[in-house]
Amino acid sequence: MSRRPLAILTYHSLDDSGSVVSIAPRTFEAQMQALARAGFVGITLREAVEYREQQGDWPSQRVVLTFDDAYASLFVNALPVLVRHGFSATVFVITGYVGRCNDWAPPPPRIGTQPLCSWEQLAALVEAGWEPAAHTHTHPDLRGVGEYETEREILFSRDELRRRLGCEIGGFAYPYGLISPTARRIAREHFRTACTTVLKRAGDEPLTALPRVDMFYVQTVALLERLIAGRLDRYLALRRWGRRARHMLQ
Ligand SMILES: [Zn+2]
Numbered sequence: 001m002s003r004r005p006l007a008i009l010t011y012h013s014l015d016d017s018g019s020v021v022s023i024a025p026r027t028f029e030a031q032m033q034a035l036a037r038a039g040f041v042g043i044t045l046r047e048a049v050e051y052r053e054q055q056g057d058w059p060s061q062r063v064v065l066t067f068d069d070a071y072a073s074l075f076v077n078a079l080p081v082l083v084r085h086g087f088s089a090t091v092f093v094i095t096g097y098v099g100r101c102n103d104w105a106p107p108p109p110r111i112g113t114q115p116l117c118s119w120e121q122l123a124a125l126v127e128a129g130w131e132p133a134a135h136t137h138t139h140p141d142l143r144g145v146g147e148y149e150t151e152r153e154i155l156f157s158r159d160e161l162r163r164r165l166g167c168e169i170g171g172f173a174y175p176y177g178l179i180s181p182t183a184r185r186i187a188r189e190h191f192r193t194a195c196t197t198v199l200k201r202a203g204d205e206p207l208t209a210l211p212r213v214d215m216f217y218v219q220t221v222a223l224l225e226r227l228i229a230g231r232l233d234r235y236l237a238l239r240r241w242g243r244r245a246r247h248m249l250q
Contacts, residue, residue: 005201006048006058007227008212011067013102014077019111020216021069025077027219032081034221035063040228042087044131045171049193049207058202063228065089066195066212068135068173069102070122072115083128091117091125092135092173092195095157098122104139119164126165133171134158134191141176142183150182155190171195172208184208199240201233 012021014028023031035042042065051059065082067074070093082089097104099118107113117125126132136142136153137160145153158169170192174183177197187194187208198211205211217239218224218232226232 003052003056003203004058004060005203005230005233006062006064007201008045008048008064008066008195008210009218010195010197010212010214011065011074011078012069013071013111013114014073015071015111015114017110017112020108022111023215023219025073028077029081030221031215031224032085032087034224035087035228036085038225038228042082042085042089044088044129045090045133045193045195045210046131047088049170052207066173067091069094069139070098070117070135071102072117072121075117075121075125079125079128088129088131090131090133090171091122092133092171093117093122093157093161094135094137094139094175095160096137097139123165126167131171132161132165132167132169133173134161134169135173136175139175141178142174142180143178145180147182150180151186154183154186158190179209199236199243201227201230201236 011023014025015022016024040061040063043062045064048059048064067089070091097116101113101115122132134157137157140153142150161169172187172191173195193210194208195210195212197214199214200211202210218227
Protein backbone atom coordinates (compact mmCIF):
# COMPACT_ATOMS: atom_id res chain seq x y z
CA MET A 1 0.00 0.00 0.00
CA SER A 2 1.37 3.40 -0.84
CA ARG A 3 1.98 5.99 1.81
CA ARG A 4 -0.22 8.97 2.60
CA PRO A 5 1.21 11.89 0.54
CA LEU A 6 3.02 14.64 2.43
CA ALA A 7 3.67 18.13 1.06
CA ILE A 8 7.22 19.28 1.81
CA LEU A 9 7.14 22.99 0.96
CA THR A 10 10.23 24.83 -0.30
CA TYR A 11 10.82 28.51 0.36
CA HIS A 12 13.95 30.57 -0.20
CA SER A 13 13.76 34.30 0.54
CA LEU A 14 10.74 36.14 1.91
CA ASP A 15 10.91 39.58 0.30
CA ASP A 16 9.01 41.82 -2.10
CA SER A 17 11.47 41.66 -5.03
CA GLY A 18 9.28 39.35 -7.11
CA SER A 19 12.26 37.14 -8.04
CA VAL A 20 11.83 33.40 -8.68
CA VAL A 21 13.23 32.58 -5.24
CA SER A 22 11.17 35.19 -3.38
CA ILE A 23 7.76 35.02 -1.78
CA ALA A 24 6.26 38.26 -0.48
CA PRO A 25 6.06 38.34 3.34
CA ARG A 26 2.33 39.11 3.21
CA THR A 27 1.74 36.13 0.93
CA PHE A 28 3.69 33.90 3.30
CA GLU A 29 1.66 35.12 6.26
CA ALA A 30 -1.60 34.43 4.42
CA GLN A 31 -0.36 30.94 3.52
CA MET A 32 0.48 30.08 7.13
CA GLN A 33 -2.91 31.40 8.23
CA ALA A 34 -4.62 29.22 5.62
CA LEU A 35 -2.75 26.16 6.88
CA ALA A 36 -3.74 26.87 10.47
CA ARG A 37 -7.35 27.52 9.43
CA ALA A 38 -7.44 24.12 7.72
CA GLY A 39 -6.14 22.46 10.89
CA PHE A 40 -2.67 21.84 9.45
CA VAL A 41 0.57 22.22 11.38
CA GLY A 42 3.94 23.15 9.85
CA ILE A 43 6.67 20.83 11.13
CA THR A 44 10.35 20.02 10.52
CA LEU A 45 11.51 17.31 8.16
CA ARG A 46 13.03 15.48 11.13
CA GLU A 47 9.63 15.30 12.87
CA ALA A 48 7.96 13.99 9.72
CA VAL A 49 10.61 11.32 9.21
CA GLU A 50 10.55 10.23 12.85
CA TYR A 51 6.81 9.74 12.48
CA ARG A 52 7.28 7.77 9.25
CA GLU A 53 9.94 5.55 10.85
CA GLN A 54 7.71 4.79 13.84
CA GLN A 55 4.33 4.53 12.14
CA GLY A 56 5.32 3.48 8.62
CA ASP A 57 3.43 6.39 7.12
CA TRP A 58 3.67 10.16 6.81
CA PRO A 59 1.73 12.14 9.42
CA SER A 60 -1.69 13.50 8.51
CA GLN A 61 -2.71 17.18 8.81
CA ARG A 62 0.93 18.20 8.55
CA VAL A 63 3.13 19.98 6.02
CA VAL A 64 6.89 20.19 6.26
CA LEU A 65 8.25 23.73 5.91
CA THR A 66 11.76 24.02 4.43
CA PHE A 67 13.81 27.14 3.76
CA ASP A 68 16.82 26.85 1.43
CA ASP A 69 20.01 28.91 1.73
CA ALA A 70 19.11 30.56 5.09
CA TYR A 71 18.28 34.06 3.83
CA ALA A 72 18.26 36.60 6.67
CA SER A 73 14.77 37.65 5.53
CA LEU A 74 13.34 34.45 6.98
CA PHE A 75 14.58 35.41 10.44
CA VAL A 76 12.56 38.62 10.16
CA ASN A 77 9.58 37.48 8.09
CA ALA A 78 9.11 33.76 8.86
CA LEU A 79 10.16 33.19 12.46
CA PRO A 80 7.56 35.49 14.13
CA VAL A 81 4.77 34.09 11.93
CA LEU A 82 5.67 30.48 12.70
CA VAL A 83 6.00 31.21 16.42
CA ARG A 84 2.51 32.73 16.38
CA HIS A 85 1.07 29.55 14.86
CA GLY A 86 3.20 27.11 16.85
CA PHE A 87 4.86 25.86 13.64
CA SER A 88 8.49 24.88 13.11
CA ALA A 89 10.64 24.43 10.01
CA THR A 90 13.85 23.02 8.56
CA VAL A 91 16.50 25.42 7.27
CA PHE A 92 19.17 24.28 4.79
CA VAL A 93 22.35 26.25 5.48
CA ILE A 94 25.31 26.95 3.18
CA THR A 95 27.96 27.02 5.88
CA GLY A 96 30.59 28.97 3.89
CA TYR A 97 28.09 31.82 3.41
CA VAL A 98 26.68 32.21 6.92
CA GLY A 99 26.67 35.93 7.78
CA ARG A 100 27.47 36.82 4.16
CA CYS A 101 25.36 37.46 1.02
CA ASN A 102 23.87 35.30 -1.72
CA ASP A 103 26.81 35.80 -4.09
CA TRP A 104 27.76 32.14 -4.65
CA ALA A 105 26.45 32.41 -8.22
CA PRO A 106 24.81 35.07 -10.32
CA PRO A 107 21.54 35.59 -8.43
CA PRO A 108 18.22 35.15 -10.22
CA PRO A 109 16.93 38.36 -11.87
CA ARG A 110 15.44 40.96 -9.53
CA ILE A 111 16.45 39.55 -6.16
CA GLY A 112 19.82 41.35 -6.11
CA THR A 113 22.21 40.98 -3.22
CA GLN A 114 20.48 39.69 -0.11
CA PRO A 115 21.99 39.04 3.32
CA LEU A 116 22.01 35.54 4.79
CA CYS A 117 21.51 34.52 8.43
CA SER A 118 24.39 34.88 10.88
CA TRP A 119 25.37 32.09 13.28
CA GLU A 120 23.58 34.02 16.07
CA GLN A 121 20.37 34.11 14.03
CA LEU A 122 20.65 30.41 13.21
CA ALA A 123 21.17 29.63 16.91
CA ALA A 124 17.98 31.60 17.68
CA LEU A 125 16.07 29.56 15.07
CA VAL A 126 17.31 26.33 16.64
CA GLU A 127 16.26 27.68 20.02
CA ALA A 128 12.78 28.23 18.58
CA GLY A 129 12.58 24.57 17.52
CA TRP A 130 13.79 24.80 13.93
CA GLU A 131 15.91 22.00 12.47
CA PRO A 132 19.24 23.07 10.91
CA ALA A 133 20.30 20.93 7.94
CA ALA A 134 23.20 20.81 5.48
CA HIS A 135 23.24 22.40 2.02
CA THR A 136 27.02 22.12 1.25
CA HIS A 137 29.73 24.62 2.12
CA THR A 138 29.76 26.73 -1.08
CA HIS A 139 26.59 25.70 -3.01
CA PRO A 140 28.14 24.13 -6.15
CA ASP A 141 26.31 22.17 -8.83
CA LEU A 142 27.50 18.78 -7.52
CA ARG A 143 27.31 17.21 -10.98
CA GLY A 144 30.46 19.11 -11.95
CA VAL A 145 32.47 18.38 -8.80
CA GLY A 146 34.87 15.45 -8.18
CA GLU A 147 34.36 12.77 -5.58
CA TYR A 148 36.77 14.15 -2.98
CA GLU A 149 35.40 17.68 -3.34
CA THR A 150 31.78 16.48 -3.13
CA GLU A 151 32.53 14.65 0.08
CA ARG A 152 34.28 17.69 1.51
CA GLU A 153 31.44 20.05 0.48
CA ILE A 154 28.76 17.92 2.11
CA LEU A 155 30.45 16.48 5.19
CA PHE A 156 32.33 19.64 6.15
CA SER A 157 29.06 21.60 6.09
CA ARG A 158 27.40 18.98 8.28
CA ASP A 159 30.28 18.97 10.78
CA GLU A 160 30.43 22.76 10.89
CA LEU A 161 26.69 22.99 11.65
CA ARG A 162 27.03 20.36 14.34
CA ARG A 163 29.98 22.17 15.92
CA ARG A 164 28.50 25.69 15.74
CA LEU A 165 24.92 24.88 16.68
CA GLY A 166 25.50 21.92 18.98
CA CYS A 167 22.95 19.55 17.49
CA GLU A 168 22.81 16.45 15.35
CA ILE A 169 22.43 17.12 11.61
CA GLY A 170 20.36 14.50 9.82
CA GLY A 171 19.09 16.41 6.77
CA PHE A 172 20.67 17.49 3.52
CA ALA A 173 19.41 19.31 0.40
CA TYR A 174 21.21 18.99 -2.95
CA PRO A 175 22.10 22.52 -4.26
CA TYR A 176 19.68 23.41 -7.09
CA GLY A 177 18.17 19.96 -6.50
CA LEU A 178 20.87 18.53 -8.77
CA ILE A 179 22.12 15.07 -7.84
CA SER A 180 25.33 13.25 -8.81
CA PRO A 181 25.89 9.56 -8.05
CA THR A 182 28.58 10.51 -5.49
CA ALA A 183 26.30 13.02 -3.75
CA ARG A 184 23.56 10.40 -3.59
CA ARG A 185 25.94 7.85 -2.08
CA ILE A 186 27.15 10.31 0.57
CA ALA A 187 23.58 11.27 1.40
CA ARG A 188 22.68 7.60 1.82
CA GLU A 189 25.69 6.85 4.01
CA HIS A 190 25.69 9.96 6.22
CA PHE A 191 22.18 11.46 6.37
CA ARG A 192 18.73 10.38 7.36
CA THR A 193 17.06 12.50 4.67
CA ALA A 194 18.02 14.37 1.52
CA CYS A 195 15.78 16.68 -0.49
CA THR A 196 15.56 17.30 -4.22
CA THR A 197 13.50 19.91 -6.05
CA VAL A 198 11.31 17.39 -7.92
CA LEU A 199 7.94 19.13 -7.91
CA LYS A 200 5.51 16.77 -6.19
CA ARG A 201 4.22 15.66 -2.84
CA ALA A 202 6.31 13.00 -1.08
CA GLY A 203 5.03 9.44 -0.89
CA ASP A 204 7.08 6.27 -1.20
CA GLU A 205 10.32 7.86 -2.41
CA PRO A 206 13.59 6.88 -0.68
CA LEU A 207 14.33 9.22 2.23
CA THR A 208 17.48 10.45 0.46
CA ALA A 209 15.59 11.59 -2.66
CA LEU A 210 12.54 13.37 -1.28
CA PRO A 211 10.55 15.56 -3.68
CA ARG A 212 9.34 18.98 -2.58
CA VAL A 213 6.81 21.58 -3.66
CA ASP A 214 8.54 24.84 -4.64
CA MET A 215 6.17 27.55 -3.41
CA PHE A 216 6.98 29.69 -6.43
CA TYR A 217 4.30 27.56 -8.13
CA VAL A 218 1.82 27.74 -5.24
CA GLN A 219 1.49 31.38 -4.24
CA THR A 220 -2.23 31.89 -3.81
CA VAL A 221 -4.15 30.65 -0.80
CA ALA A 222 -6.55 28.90 -3.20
CA LEU A 223 -3.71 26.83 -4.69
CA LEU A 224 -2.31 26.04 -1.25
CA GLU A 225 -5.73 24.86 -0.08
CA ARG A 226 -5.96 22.60 -3.13
CA LEU A 227 -2.45 21.28 -2.44
CA ILE A 228 -3.19 20.20 1.14
CA ALA A 229 -6.54 18.77 0.10
CA GLY A 230 -4.69 16.56 -2.42
CA ARG A 231 -6.24 18.29 -5.43
CA LEU A 232 -3.13 19.85 -6.96
CA ASP A 233 -1.20 16.79 -8.14
CA ARG A 234 -2.16 17.18 -11.81
CA TYR A 235 -1.21 20.88 -11.76
CA LEU A 236 2.16 20.00 -10.23
CA ALA A 237 2.71 17.27 -12.85
CA LEU A 238 2.09 19.83 -15.61
CA ARG A 239 4.44 22.35 -14.02
CA ARG A 240 7.04 19.59 -13.59
CA TRP A 241 6.81 18.76 -17.27
CA GLY A 242 6.96 22.42 -18.27
CA ARG A 243 10.01 22.99 -16.13
CA ARG A 244 11.80 20.02 -17.69
CA ALA A 245 11.00 21.26 -21.19
CA ARG A 246 12.29 24.73 -20.29
CA HIS A 247 15.56 23.30 -18.91
CA MET A 248 16.07 21.33 -22.13
CA LEU A 249 15.87 24.57 -24.13
CA GLN A 250 18.51 26.33 -22.04
ZN1 LIG B 1 20.22 26.41 -2.39
